[in-house]
Amino acid sequence: xxxYIETPLTKEVTASLNVGDYVYISGKIYTARDAAxxxxxxxxxxxxxxxxxxxxNIIYYMGPTPAREKNVIGSAGPTTASRxxxxxxxxxxxGLKGMIGKGKRSKEVVDGIIKNxxxxxxxxxGAGAFLAGKIKKSKIIAYDDLGTxxxxxxxxxxxxxxxxxxxxxxxxxxxAAKEYCTLEK
Numbered sequence: 001x002x003x004y005i006e007t008p009l010t011k012e013v014t015a016s017l018n019v020g021d022y023v024y025i026s027g028k029i030y031t032a033r034d035a036a037x038x039x040x041x042x043x044x045x046x047x048x049x050x051x052x053x054x055x056x057n058i059i060y061y062m063g064p065t066p067a068r069e070k071n072v073i074g075s076a077g078p079t080t081a082s083r084x085x086x087x088x089x090x091x092x093x094x095g096l097k098g099m100i101g102k103g104k105r106s107k108e109v110v111d112g113i114i115k116n117x118x119x120x121x122x123x124x125x126g127a128g129a130f131l132a133g134k135i136k137k138s139k140i141i142a143y144d145d146l147g148t149x150x151x152x153x154x155x156x157x158x159x160x161x162x163x164x165x166x167x168x169x170x171x172x173x174x175x176a177a178k179e180y181c182t183l184e185k
Contacts, residue, residue, distance in 0.1 A: 004158070008056035009097035011117050017163050019170040023121060024158040029058040029100070031152040033079055036143050037087040044090055051142030051151060055095035060123070062100075063148035064132070073138045073154075077128030078102040081120070085109050092116040100161055104173055114169045121161035122172075134159040 001020075005013055007027030017023065030052055032040070040050050061081050065074030081101030085108065088099070092112040100121045105113075113120060123131060137155035144150045164172045 007058060009058065009119075010056060011097075014097055014117050014119050014167050017119055017166055019163050019166045019172045019175065021163045023161050023163060025058070025121075025161060026157050026159070027155070029060050029098075029154050029156055029159070030141075031060050031062050031064075031154060032084075033061055033063045033149045034083050035146045035149040036151050037084050037091075039143060039146075041087045041090065044094075050094075052153075054091055056097050057095075058098035058100060058121075059091070059096060060100040060154070061102075062123075064138070064152075065128070065148070067138075071132065073132050073135050075128030076132040076135055077125055078123040078131075081105055088112060092118055105165060110165060110169050110171065113165050114167065117167045119163060119167065120165035122164045123159075123161050131159070 003017060003021050003023045005023060005025055007025065007029060043050050061079045061084055062076055064076045067074045078101045080103045081099065082103055082105060085106040088109045089112040093116065096118060098119045098121060100123050102122050102125045105120055134156050135154050136157050138152050140150045141153045142151040
């Protein structure tokens, strides 16, 4: 099913999304990769303020390439989400409602998704140039010393993703593997 949603997310929106849905996101989303996640994690555990309000927001696991002339951003493909799994349960407890990446997630992250009524979306790896075209604005809002891994606020328009893990814990990767094994027999 095709779904068009706007940020910030609500529990009603996340609850209405099902594994396998094609979703087109418009509004603000944030980027953060390994180094930014580690800084946020350390700040949280020192009871320090973090640079973004996670409540009802989406983090895209992405570090863009440099923008070419007249472009808002360079190639903007997803990175492997499992590298952020150590940090994700804490961020979900702070109200994070969506994550965009590629690849599997740990049991702890899936449990956190269910408990906090969040969604894990996948963006197509290898489609970074196409995805960059869906980003209308980009600005660094924290950790600019991290270069490509700085936290950015993006304004996106119909940014294409697929629901991989929904609020019930249904997991597209697991479902597809089971279906494939059944077809193979």
